[in-house]
Amino acid sequence: MKTASRPVHRITGSAFLAAALLAVTACGAGTTDAGAGPGSGGGGDGRPQIRIAVGVDASYAPFYVAAAESLWAKHGVDVDLVQFAKGGEGVDALSAGQVQMAGNSDATTIGLLGQNPDLRSLLVYENSGRYLKVVLGPGVKSPRQIKKMAVVPGLAELAATRFLESKDIKPGSVEFVTSDPAEIPALTKKGDMDAYVLWEPWPAKGEELGARILETTGDYGLSYQHWLLSTSSWLKDNKDTAAKVAAALAEAAKKVESDPGATAKATKDAAKIPTDQTVNAVKEIDFEVRDFTANDLKGYNDTAQFYLHTGKLKARPDVARAVQRGWLPDNTEGS
Known part of the structure; x- marks a missing residue:
């Protein structure tokens, strides 16, 4: 018989900032204190x-x-999942010690390394060139008509830049407007934005409002990965705990690929994601826990160069220090 799963807590960016500034700590579930040192x-x-x-x-x-x-329990660890509207907010919580691990995209994390040098990436748990899609607003017939693009800092901004480059459009000729993902489809419908590149469900939401999905990022040669993250300071004393999380995540990734129906139910119960969205995501994303490759590192360095070239960062992120190649096979069995 399965034991009851632990609750999932949802936190907005403003709520996290308030908690961090006030240094709130508590013993009960649902807070954002650093639960296990x-x-x-x-x-x-x-x-x-x-x-x-x-x-x-x-x-x-x-x-x-x-x-x-x-x-989690099977592999010997007790986990509370804390939801954030944007992956970067979760990484900020990790750096502040409010959580001990996080999942986030490679591109977004690399953009945060300059201000969070303690971050460590332990493994890849997904990869896709199909999940992020280019959306053109109603009335925008061609990429050449794009004057304003809504972006989310990190992966989405990188994807938008690479899209324009693939169409021989200078990124500097298009205004990038930072927005929250949930607001972008409506802004595009109103004509305030001409296009965007985002993960689901926001491309589908855009279609519902009259926008058009043009292509996926893979169509112009861009894919992303998700990393399991922690910090060097926490890992120093908690390597065994991190290995248990990795082992559980590896088994879960296999379950995701083999049973989309059960995956959709779990995701709907925990995050209110409609069943069809999850089933489609499993088709578009390759879920697998694995170590980093030499080709991965080349891509990460290209992303780091993007942030440096665009002036988003003043110094090149130290990707080699953050990415722990070899950690997974060294610390888990059968990986």
């Missing part, structure tokens, strides 16, 4: 207890499946 007894049964920051979309399905299938 070195020597923490965890949930009363001896399992270490940690909090993991996740986003609110189907790409985080392995975390929700691990909770629904009691895989």
